[in-house]
Amino acid sequence: MDRFTDGNALAGLLEELFVAEVTTAPRTCQSCGEEHAIGEHRLFTAAGYVLRCPACGDVAAAIAVLPDRYVVALQGTWSFSREA
Amino acid sequence: MAPISRGFRGRRRADVDSARLPPGQYATRDFPVLSAGPTPATPLDEWSFTISGAIAEPVSWSWDDLVALPSETPTVDIHCVTKWSKFDTAWRGVSVDVLLEATEPLSEFVSAWCDGGYTTNLPLADVTDGKAWVAYEYAGEPLEPEHGGPARLLVPHLYFWKSAKWVRGLELTEHDEPGFWEGYGYHNYGDPWREQRYWSD
Amino acid sequence: MAGAAVLERLTWRVATIADVRAETAHARTLALDVPDWPGHQAGQHVDIRLTADDGYQAQRSYSIASAPDTPRLELTVERIDDGEVSPYLTDEARPGDAFELRGPVGGWFTWDVTLADPLLLVAGGSGLVPLMAMLRHRRARHSAVDARLLLSARTLDDVLYRDEVERLGEDGVAGHVTLTRAAPPGWAGWARRVDAEMLAAVGPGPERAPRVFVCGPTPFVEAAAGLLVALGHAAGRIRTERFGPTGG
Numbered sequence: 001m002d003r004f005t006d007g008n009a010l011a012g013l014l015e016e017l018f019v020a021e022v023t024t025a026p027r028t029c030q031s032c033g034e035e036h037a038i039g040e041h042r043l044f045t046a047a048g049y050v051l052r053c054p055a056c057g058d059v060a061a062a063i064a065v066l067p068d069r070y071v072v073a074l075q076g077t078w079s080f081s082r083e084a
Numbered sequence: 085m086a087p088i089s090r091g092f093r094g095r096r097r098a099d100v101d102s103a104r105l106p107p108g109q110y111a112t113r114d115f116p117v118l119s120a121g122p123t124p125a126t127p128l129d130e131w132s133f134t135i136s137g138a139i140a141e142p143v144s145w146s147w148d149d150l151v152a153l154p155s156e157t158p159t160v161d162i163h164c165v166t167k168w169s170k171f172d173t174a175w176r177g178v179s180v181d182v183l184l185e186a187t188e189p190l191s192e193f194v195s196a197w198c199d200g201g202y203t204t205n206l207p208l209a210d211v212t213d214g215k216a217w218v219a220y221e222y223a224g225e226p227l228e229p230e231h232g233g234p235a236r237l238l239v240p241h242l243y244f245w246k247s248a249k250w251v252r253g254l255e256l257t258e259h260d261e262p263g264f265w266e267g268y269g270y271h272n273y274g275d276p277w278r279e280q281r282y283w284s285d
Numbered sequence: 286m287a288g289a290a291v292l293e294r295l296t297w298r299v300a301t302i303a304d305v306r307a308e309t310a311h312a313r314t315l316a317l318d319v320p321d322w323p324g325h326q327a328g329q330h331v332d333i334r335l336t337a338d339d340g341y342q343a344q345r346s347y348s349i350a351s352a353p354d355t356p357r358l359e360l361t362v363e364r365i366d367d368g369e370v371s372p373y374l375t376d377e378a379r380p381g382d383a384f385e386l387r388g389p390v391g392g393w394f395t396w397d398v399t400l401a402d403p404l405l406l407v408a409g410g411s412g413l414v415p416l417m418a419m420l421r422h423r424r425a426r427h428s429a430v431d432a433r434l435l436l437s438a439r440t441l442d443d444v445l446y447r448d449e450v451e452r453l454g455e456d457g458v459a460g461h462v463t464l465t466r467a468a469p470p471g472w473a474g475w476a477r478r479v480d481a482e483m484l485a486a487v488g489p490g491p492e493r494a495p496r497v498f499v500c501g502p503t504p505f506v507e508a509a510a511g512l513l514v515a516l517g518h519a520a521g522r523i524r525t526e527r528f529g530p531t532g533g
Binding site: 003046 | 117118120121166230243245264267268270281282284
Binding site: 002003004005006007008009011012013015016019021023024037038039040043045 | 295296330331332346387388390391392393394503524525526527528529
């Protein structure tokens, strides 16, 4: 059985970074073009975190948590609401 | 300093030979499963292992070919960048030296590539001279898919993200080509004894 | 959403255990004091971080069990036997102990009473926690939204908030429990894994376009979500929360 959870599980880390509600933020995939909320994406946990498009499986984000920084690679187009 | 949670110890083994633990690591009895993506499921009759790229002659083995090659049973300590180490893990696999006897490398760098798209890069010198295997058994049983089965690369002297799960081939490259985690902020070489976890180390 | 807190920079705060109470033989609810707690939405979770005296840290996420309408934050933790964090929280931690907490987070998996559509909640084991927060919120606000719960548990003794689950009818919620490992003598409910027939019996059907929340271990969620889609529910109306392997 594949071991993954949801993008929702990464909410704490992402919200610390972006100061925005992230799990409802839509992302348009760079590979398949579909739009899904971050909370719908599949989260894999390895050396770092890997968030994958729920439709095509391609990488939406790779995040390394270092002692003094986050190293974040985002792919696709992410849209964060500015409303409080 | 974060507040201490009274009485919390975690699951670390206390009874370890600390000389075997690289800096910043703790020893564990279990074998955590960590994956950057879903578990592939290539049937063995479709599986192959290929050495390609900057070599004299590309060469490929079917599953039956691979398991017919002379194998070794290394018992090694393994170290994950997420800080767990596991001592005395027992494997069966084919030494990469044996595989490279079938051809002649013409460059100094290797990219391991895998089902599911994962890649990692290593100097050729770090997968030769008895340092690396294509492993297909763990603890006396066929390697389970969640741990990289049917076969994974095993390079215990480096952090375990270099021991690529579901490996399907090695490509000899002219230049060092950062793989999946190396391209996302992890160290290009990954020596646990020098605590080379991230690119800034 | 009504009641949403102003989003400020998310940081780690210190939570102190104010009270503990057993839910089952393997699960416990921790009531926490968190200074300047901004409030939350039903369904959200928190990340917690424990630090040992040598600096070793472990981090986990737990769904918030309490309704947003009650003043004190509560988490329910189920003990995973070889887990690293849950046995500490269920067996060792006591009032006065502290850990770091980040949240509330996770606006994706939330519900509140302003959403008038029928509500279908499908829980596997401790996946009930965030869904019970939703039902507690519904009760606190005296909402009459059509709400149904299907809970899958191994045995009756594993059912979290058992009294509350049994009394859901008093709030007009249709509660259903299926037991997958062992049922007590005289058990009149289901005694098998969740399947299409069960989900169809719980309803509502897809023609009523319910909002569906599924929570539990990943294999349970995958199976239930698949069954719901096969029954005709739109994938976009189903929100899932999977408990993964790091939830120990």
